[in-house]
Amino acid sequence: MIIVMKSGAPEAEVDRLTEELNQTWGLTPEKIVGRYKVVIGLVGDTADLDPLQLQEMSSWIEQVLRVEQPFKRASREFRHGEASDVIVNTPNGPVHFGENHPLVVIAGPCSVENEEMIVETARRVKAAGAKFLRGGAYKPRTSPYSFQGHGESALELLAAAREETGLGIITELMDTADLEVLGEVADIIQVGARNMQNFALLKKVGAQDKPVFLKRGMSSTIEEWLMAAEYIMAAGNPNVILCERGIRTYDRQYCRNTLDLSVIPVLRSLTHLPIAIDPSHGTGWAEYVPAMAKAAIAAGTDSLMIEVHPNPQKALSDGPQSLTPDRFDRLMEELAVIGKAVNRWPQPEAVLA
Structure with a gap:
């Protein structure tokens, strides 16, 4: 009510x-x-x-x-139709996520591999226009034998990349025991698709004040996703960003997942929370990422998360869906055309003489 x-x-x-x-x-x-x-x-x-x-x-x-919806705080009715403005303070200044603000681009590798790789990638994505660096320190993998991330040492490398570039950092939390150390580095805490309904984890990130990037579970309905956001908000944290990263359907031969771009207008009618799209996980193949990224801007997304790796063929995880820095540069130029057409592209930063 x-x-x-x-x-x-x-x-x-x-x-x-x-x-x-x-x-x-x-x-x-x-x-x-x-x-x-x-x-x-x-x-x-x-x-x-x-x-x-x-x-x-x-x-x-x-x-x-x-408020008729079961997700009370996340419901658009709860704010009387107004959109949320999630503000993230980064070394380069505050960044706003929301439908009344310019598009925010998040880019970087699936996993942090070494200092040279993560710092150089950070430099390249910042130069192209990204505001946040993504990089996994802890990685949930389907196989127990796959690379699981370097853990706490990778957080130190992310901190070094932030010191070097001023980019905000977004990285995934898998275990509540790691929340304190991860929160010292991350500007945004990511809850991955596999943990979307890990309710103990949702309550913990809801009890701290860093913004939360909540990915949709691979088999979750929109209502289940919004109820997961409700768990975070009910614990006291209103700063939630919803990220569509593709759902599992019957056809996995050609794409890793099915990227559900219809969630953008649907969520816009249901919730006041900012919306992000991850076309990298959503398709699973680098060649499809640009088309889906451009479509997401046209459909009205507030943010894009794109995987970028200096040498995708040698990546320790998700190489096939990662763009090279050069391809990312070209993509950002392509995205600017659509972003300007829908009045969502950020203005270039003023250069001081």
């Missing part, structure tokens, strides 16, 4: 209502400040509450509405 305040409602009145709803009604109010109005989200047992009774609490209340 949400309470929509009238435009210009005094802050003191909003605070009074918030306190009364908590103390008298036993609810957990969450104040959401939008561009034009303030909305108070009510979390708790609201099934028997009469909206008209709540309406009478203040002349500054415009309307009281029920």
Whole structure:
């Protein structure tokens, strides 16, 4: 249930209502400040509450509405139709994820292999226009005999790449025991597809304040995905970015997964959270990544995650779906054409004389 305040409602009145709803009604109010109005989200047992009774609490209340979706905090209704703005502070300054902001590109290798490789890749993707470096320190692999990542030592290499380039860092968390050490390096914590319904992990990342990049499970419905986001938000962290990375369908002969671009308009109608697309995992083949990346921008994505490796043929993981730095450079030029056409391409940074 949400309470929509009238435009210009005094802050003191909003605070009074918030306190009364908590103390008298036993609810957990969450104040959401939008561009034009303030909305108070009510979390708790609201099934028997009469909206008209709540309406009478203040002349500054415009309307009281029920949130019909099972994912309450993630629902677009919860913010009265307004989109979230997830702000990530990086060494190069704050970066905004959301439908009212320019596209954010995340790029880098599947796994961190050595310092020279990760630092050089960071330099190249930054020069092409990426804002974040992706790189796995801990890798979930289907086979127990496949490369699992270098762990904590890889985090140190990611930190070195950030020091060198100023890029934000996004890397995957697999075990709650690694949250503290990973959080010291990561600007965004990724929850991978295989852990989308690891509810203990979701609660832990929800209890800390770093933004969370939540990938869709390979066989998950949209509602299951949004309910996973709800776990994170219910634990106290509102900064969730949803990432579509392809789902498993009956045809795996030609693509690793089926990239579901229809989720972009569907999610836009259901949730206020930012949307990202991973065309690398979504297709599994580097030759298909550019077409899907361009289609994702045209469809309205807020972010792209693209795998880039200096020598894909020798990559320790996911080489076939990784672009070379040169191909990534050309792709960014191609993406700019579509991004500018839909008014989502970032403006070039001013060069100081």
